[in-house]
Amino acid sequence: MSTPDPLDTANRRQAEASDPAASVFVSASAGSGKTKLLIDRLLQLMLPRRAVMPGTGEVQVLDGTPPGRIVCLTYTKAAAAEMAIRLQDRLGVWVTAEPARLDHELRALAVEPGPETRRAARELFVRVLDLPGGMRIGTIHAFCQSLLRRFPIEAAISPHFALMEDTDARLALSSAVEGELARADGARLAALSAQAGLDKFSTLLGLLQNRAQDLRPVLALSRDDRAAAYRAALGAPDVAVAHLHEARVTPSEEERLRDVLRRASEDGSPALKKTMQGLLDWLAQPLARRLETVATWESGFLTRENTPRKNGGLNRKLVESYPEAPALMEREAERLLSLRDQIAAQGLVTLALSLLDVVEPVLSRYAARKTGLGMVDYNDLIGRTLALLDDAGAAWVLYKLDGGIDHLLLDEVQDTSPEQWRIAGALTAEFFSGTGAREDGRGGLPRTVFAVGDYKQSIYSFQGADPAAFRDWRQRFQRRVQGASATWREPSLVVSFRSTAPVLDLVDQVFAQPEAARGLAEPGQTGLAERHIPARVGQGGRVELWPPVREEERDGDDDGP
Structure with a gap:
């Protein structure tokens, strides 16, 4: 059986993910062509498409979505700028491209070439250029800022903030x-x-x-x-x-424990006798002294790993002559551990x-x-926008926004915080329900939500990113879309155009181990869902494994990296 061609695999999955008629949640590994996928989807949304009309079977050319009705949100200004530049460059090439080249690019986007589609493709450059402020490609914070400026009264904020x-x-x-x-x-x-x-x-x-x-x-x-x-x-x-500290040094079964310790100090081994006598001496001390030396008492019942000693630390002879003793010692150990937890x-x-x-x-x-x-x-931009969209008294804001957005694209969703997800959820609340589940502004495509990210790359928890929200909102969107009998897809992009086989093979081997994959795999998975596939077949690479630098080996100050 021949190995599938990596480029064929990549193209097939990219085509599945960029289908403008489907709502899609894409898992995209690093270097798998995520930005290209976003650009392809934007282009497909805006281009006319041939479609078979239900009932009549008639083939019609449906208008593309107006550029102003598409919102694409990403995580950083640099990513937004790169996306906007690449889109403009692609559209700029189309303006003067030879028909054969333009037709080739349209077919690559699953758009049938023809006079109408060629004209629409060439006109997109000017249509996007003429949009006030350009295409709505930006960060979630920039989007929130523009929204608050548009509705300052409803958001209870100065319009000149x-x-x-x-x-x-x-x-x-x-x-x-x-x-x-x-x-x-x-x-x-x-x-x-x-x-x-x-x-x-x-x-x-x-x-x-x-x-x-x-x-x-x-x-x-x-x-x-x-x-x-x-x-x-x-x-x-x-x-x-x-009171908890006092409880640590006042055993609830003190007299019974004293009896066990006395027997062990008389009949045990020399080492056991010494330990038990030390515990008896501790019991003979006043409360204040017990508090100062509580570690002595605990050491008689707990190991260095803070677990109860086997058989209460007693030898076989004592266990046989006093069968109740191990359980008594273990109860005291559990009591001490419980009090430690309560004090902590x-x-x-x-x-x-x-x-x-x-x-x-x-x-x-x-x-x-x-x-x-x-x-x-x-943080205020997110918080105030969320309050604005959650406020029942400002429902008309959602209506105004809903009337102006037909397709929402979300980039780097592994770094999206729960609050940012809620904003995305509010923006698309009517996409898949009632009259809101209509086709987009020109009657061409169903309204869609598109998200792309990589669970493994979530690194911004200190800024609120939450992998649990990543999974939760994927499931929420899936329920909404499928509940409206619309198309839902979850393709994964695993063909890497960046790294060579030696690097990818090492990564796969490391994270095939359940312990290593625990922080990267989703709940229920014991390893990565799929192995990485190199697009650069036959090219070499090298991996160097360096030992970690221990803290005591650092010769810098405490503020060093």
Whole structure:
């Protein structure tokens, strides 16, 4: 059996993914032609198509989608600029291309060449150029910014707001941190400083700022309610941590344990006698001294790995003469482990509350500074847009947007946050329901959503990216599309035009191991779904494996990479 040609495989899957009549969620490995796929789909959406009319069987040429009714959102400005430039370059070539070359390119896009399609293809360059602001290809933040400027009253924002860039936002946030630390409660600062210095605190604050949408419900609670919520989430008891520490050194079965220890100190091996006598001496101490030396008591019941000692650490002779002893010793070990967990949970509750006590006024100062300057940051763009689209009183905004969008394309969706997914969901809410599930603005194609990304490449969790949302929204869109009896596809692009076989083979071998694949494979998968296929057949490559540099081997300071 012959090996399939990589280019044939790539072209077949690209064609399946770029079908303008289907809603598609594409899994695209690095170097598999993702940008080309996006450009191909944009072109196919805008070009006329021959279609067989239901019922009559008549073949008609249907108009393409007007360029202004397509929105393409990507993750970075650089990616958006590259996409726009490549689209313009492609359309520019078509303007003066020889008919034979143009026909070849149209056929590659599954568009039948003819006088009408050639004319439409040549005119696309000017049609796109004449659009106010050009094609709507940009970042999610740029889209939100334009939306808020279009509906400032509904969004309760000044129409003249300015965008605070990341550098200015960091400076403003640092200023707010310094101002709050100067007046913050000393005890709460001590709890935080024991865990993190100022640099780490600033980093943590930036992470919390990026997840402000998740933080708001917590900040809306009173401090008592916050504490109750954290205790419930962490399994922490509603008692003072001092009581838990006292419980560690006051065994509930102390007298029975004392009896076992006494027998073991008399009848055990020399090593066991020494250990048991040490525990008896510990029991003879007052409470304050027990608290200082609790590790001595715990070492008699727990291993260095913090697991209960086998048979309670007792020898066979003692177990045979006192059968109840192992269970008694193991119960004490489990009690100690449970108290450790409760104390750790209480510590996390205290730390979280102290953090919020400082974070809340810092974020308030930061927000006040933005308001005073008439500025919003990137998180505000997402949050305010989401609030605008979720507000039932602003339903007509959705109507206005819905009337102007027929096809939504999403790039790099592995880095999309849950809030950004909700915006995409709101923009397409009527695509597949009721009268909204109509054909696009010229009656040519069903309205579609297209998303492309790679679960394995999700690296922006610190900015809110969530692989779980990636899976959840793929399933949501699938239900919506199939519920409207529309076409849904989930092709994968695995042919790499970037790397050669030695590199791809090593990657596949490494991540064929379940342990290595755990962070890359979706739930339910034990490895990567498909092996990578090199398009550069027969070309060589080299992989160098370097040992990791251990922390103690670094000769730089703590701020080094």
